[in-house]
Amino acid sequence: MIDFTYEKKTTISEALMQLFTIVRLLRSDQGCPWDREQGTKQVSTHLIDETYEYLDAVLCEDKEGQSEELGDVMLNAMMLLEMHQETDALASIEALNLVCEKLIRRHPHVFSDQKVANSSEVIDVWNAIKVNVEGKTHQKDDFFSRVPPSLPPLEMANEIQKKIRKVGFDWPESQGVFDKVQEELEEVATAYKNPEDKQEDLEMELGDLLFAAVNLCRYLGYNPSLALHRSNQKMRRRFNALYQRASAEGIVLSRENLAYMDRLWETIKEEE
Structure with a gap:
């Protein structure tokens, strides 16, 4: 047994250090x-999961839930920090130093006398420093070399489109993006109606439709992953309500009762 006494801290520095100390004890x-067996890959996945749980609490305006989930996010960040500390005593300190240096370097409008008029100019300054000062640019033969290959497809599509936008290859107005989504939808319909035509690849056309939808989200200023996440949560909430009401009425959810489910679904939508 490890002799440790928890204390409720009153400053951010003390609270962070107590969390880091507990993490180190768990890994000792x-x-x-179980904590000792975890690796950076597993903890990185946990970090993503906890971030989404924090996001859910934000979307629900659950203040208590936000505090709990933010703590879980910090736990996994601290766990990664400790893992690097175990293999290289200076690595975690260097990681913190590097990000501090980067933030100061990329904010000359805050930490020096450079002027910016708005947030758009801030992004231009940020990107210019990445390329011209830090040398972070794509490889000669791969324009997308700095897009992480481990990104899930939805996030990768968004990052590819954002990178293309940076060099001006983008729709001049939103109507073109809407038209492109409609065009891709029509191509999906064509491929679906002609399954024997070897030139029609339904899977590829569906992918093009998703890519166009991601592009529309990006163009309108929305994160496609967050938009889809909200839609998933809405579907779960509404269908759970449908399931509960049908169960209370002794109605089995089946294709034979589709008309009933449709009426109940519309009622639930109206009540929201």
Whole structure:
């Protein structure tokens, strides 16, 4: 057993250090076998999951939930920090130093006398420093070399489109993006209606439709992952309500009861 006494801290620095100390104890030889077995890949996945749970609390305006989930996000960040500390005592300190230096370097309008008029100019300054000062640009033969290959497809599509936009290859107005989504939808319909035509690749056309939808989100200033996440949550909420009401009335959810489900679905939508 490890002798440790929890104390409720009153400053951010003390609270962070207490969390880091607990993480180190959990990873120690006298700590928890499960925590010791975790690797950076597993904890990175946990971090993504906890970030989405925090996002859910934000969308629901759940203040108490936000505090809990933010703590879980910090736990996994601290766990990664400790893992790097274990293999290289200076690595975690260097990681913090590097991000501090980067933030100061990329904000000359804050930490020096450079002037910017708006947030759009801030992004221009940020990107110019990345390329011209830090040398962070794409490889000669791969314009997308700085897009992480491990990104899920939806996020990768968004990053590809954002990178293309930076060099001016973008729709001049929103109507073109709407038209492109409609065009891709029509091509999906064509491929679906002609399954024997070897030139029609339905899967590819569906992919093009999704790519165009992601592009529309990006063009209108919305994150496609967040937009889809909200839609998923809405579908779960509404269908759970349908399921509960149908169960209360003794109605089995089946194709034979589709008309009933449709009426109940519309009622639930109207009540929201």
